[in-house]
Amino acid sequence: MAGITTKGLYGLAAMYELARHYKQGHLKIQEIAEKADIPSNYLEQILASLRKEGLIQSIRGAGGGYKLMLPPADISVYSILTTLEGGLCILQDGSNVVLNKMWEKKTQQLQELFSDTLQDLLDEGEKINSQAMFFI
Numbered sequence: 502m503a504g505i506t507t508k509g510l511y512g513l514a515a516m517y518e519l520a521r522h523y524k525q526g527h528l529k530i531q532e533i534a535e536k537a538d539i540p541s542n543y544l545e546q547i548l549a550s551l552r553k554e555g556l557i558q559s560i561r562g563a564g565g566g567y568k569l570m571l572p573p574a575d576i577s578v579y580s581i582l583t584t585l586e587g588g589l590c591i592l593q594d595g596s597n598v599v600l601n602k603m604w605e606k607k608t609q610q611l612q613e614l615f616s617d618t619l620q621d622l623l624d625e626g627e628k629i630n631s632q633a634m635f636f637i
Contacts, residue, residue, distance in 0.1 A: 505582060511539045512547045512585040513578060519557060520573040520619035521626075527566030547585065554584040573619035579612050 514537040522528050530548065534541040548567055551557045558570050569576065 505586060508543075508547060509582045509585045511537070511543065512551060513581050515539060515544060515547060516551070516556070516569070516576065516581050516619060517622055517626075519567060519569050520576075520623055523569055523573055527560055527564070527568045529566040533567065550585055551581070556581065556584060569619075573623055576619045577615065578617050578619075578622075579615035582615060 515533050518533050518536045519528060530541055530544060533539070533548075534544050537544075539547075548557065548559070552559050552567075555570055556576060557567050559565070559567050
């Protein structure tokens with residue numbers, strides 16, 4: 502089983518920013534990079550993978566940028582991470598039925614663990630922001 506790399510963490514942060522701006526048009530790569538604190542050259546590679554998987558759309562030109570292809574409620578954290586990490590738990594291909602069953606169970610548990618959607622993250626962000634107190 503592999504851990505979640507910087508690529509997965511950055512990709513999730515970028516997708517969260519795109520979700521925050523859903524239905525508000527495209528975000529330029531520089532805007533995403535600044536808001537999510539991601540190096541823009543690395544972000545380009547991440548966005549290319551997400552685009553290839555059909556999670557985001559890119560438009561070239563002056564008014565272009567990136568946006569989600571689906572509503573935030575339809576994109577799970579698991580789908581983002583597996584797109585960028587190439588899978589979080591790999592089923593063994595061997596003849597050991599017991600181990601294969603264990604890997605299958607662990608994969609299902611990971612899917613449940615990361616079943617939150619981008620909408621869930623947005624809702625959590627709103628809760629946190631509404632509870633925040635500012636002092637001068």
